[in-house]
Amino acid sequence: MARTKATRPKQPQEQPGGTPSKVPPTALMKSPPQAQELSHEDRASLKDFLERSDKPFSVTTVNPKKRKRSAADTALRTETDLFVPRLSVAYEIQPATNWDSLKRYKRFAVGSESIAVGECILVKHDMSQDDPRVDPLGQWKAKVLEVRALDSEHVYIRVAWLNRPEDLAGGRQPHHGKNELIPTNQLDIIDAMSVNGGLNLFDWDETNDESPMPGTDDYFWRQTYDYANTKTFSKLRKFCRDRKPQNPDEMILQCESQKCRRWMHVDCIVKDAVQRATRGTAREGKTVKIKKRASVASVSLDPTPPATAMAQEGAYTAEFFVRGSPNGPDDTPSEVTKIVVTDAEGEQRIEHVTCLFCRVPIEPAISA
Template structure:
């Protein structure tokens, strides 16, 4: 994963969307100090910034656990606000003197939106999709957390950010267990022009180990895993579930085995895949003897007035669909001509289009799931 480069055409946006400091609430910190040298003279810095084509500052970072060099204590700072302690790093912004010559602020504004340190933002880039006037493609935008705001004046505002990557932006790529709106915070940091910011977004933490935690909304950006970009180049661990020992995709259903001696969580996808495979093998005479397979099959399925299946899988010409229990209608004027399903079940459709209902069985303990 290379360094992200924001659009060098950011200055062209100045007449369209104003990016400026929040003058009424911005409080310069004591860290922002000016040197008497020419390199930190405001006019010299302005001239240098206006002539710089690529990003004027770079962020050098090393793991906190590494031994510092002899001169490191006076230069390296510690960043400990990157979502998890494992992402803590020592860092230095170069050229340091010109960076520290800028004043620091608590917040800045994008058009009429106030953005503060600690907020997550959308960042436009030269690959397109950053035009807020014609509609921002949220999926295409880079995402980051604002760690520091510094400015020379209202036309020269810069942010030190930590990147939140989409799974496909990392070398390992997107996996089948990644949610559509899942982001992976890293300790990769850059300094970007505030002119490239396209607004603020809400990113929530989903603790998958908390069984009482509410599932994330389908339109909500979230994170549950981090990637140590600076040090070990490793991901934090995800909870492994089901017979295949794979993480959960938060966009897909999982089922808990109610048996006290088991209690495993199952991927609904794995359940229907196994059911479709078993039906195909049984039809071809390849199925091994299994006592519960015959007794779980029930009458031919005829109800066509159901909600969409919670999971679906195909094996050859056989299709398996998982339907959940559906309580009867509570509408006083509505009459149900067909009984509601009182428990979850799998519907197998054979090559002739005939349907048959089957009970659910745990893939780990083989006991029925009621």
């Protein structure tokens, strides 16, 4: 019997589809150590500074090994709470004195929602947006690192950006999931008025075969990008004959032969099937169970189950069906795991699904 890899239960988002509050963000719960209380004159001067610019503060990451020191240098600050140690980074804030004059808080509020340091947020990319609906796909994403405020009308958040794959070097790749985000050490300071609410972010441990997969609607991360220093991505686990990572929105299968137990992309299996059909070299063999490692996909279905994957070469088309998939509430799942090969005349043949490495059939041939 094929086993479906556990899928992480769907987590409710704080804001999607909701209405952003018109109430200004408010800083809550002061956190020591604090700046000294400002005099009336200094407080008025700081407020005037904050209101002269839409972006009064800048933050710059610094590579200490390449930094040229001068007598006017301010002390470097260090950020270590960035998902993984490799992203730890030194940085400077300008103007530092004004930033340090603001009180520091453990959390801030957007309407009725309280967001703490260390949590992730949705950020408007256009402050002129007036649509009452919050679409997570249309928002920037970031992690809250520090909250400082003069009063409820002047609240600022130091963040690290969570980038979409298409926003980084190399762009979106076939292995990137629809809701995949990539944490970086690209720091910024934003006005809390630009925050549209909180974001649940799932840490997917792809190295552990028993860990749950991201759900269909989960925003998740598994890889980081060192924006500040090396401009490199952390490595991803590679699978199958093509030695490429998994797209968590797509299925991969594992051969359970104790001598093999390798993972394979469904796309690679069906491509292999159509190539064998073209050469006339379809294979037979004994039965070996499979495990399925895939997230639950929401797809529009016909009365009969759609193929999990399809490939075409020359006069042949191969379609791959996996027993029990798709398995959504409105889906009609396939009753068997099989490959259906169709030739140029429309004649079909049903054959074994075969491991790409040990060439042992994963399930027995099915009679047409």
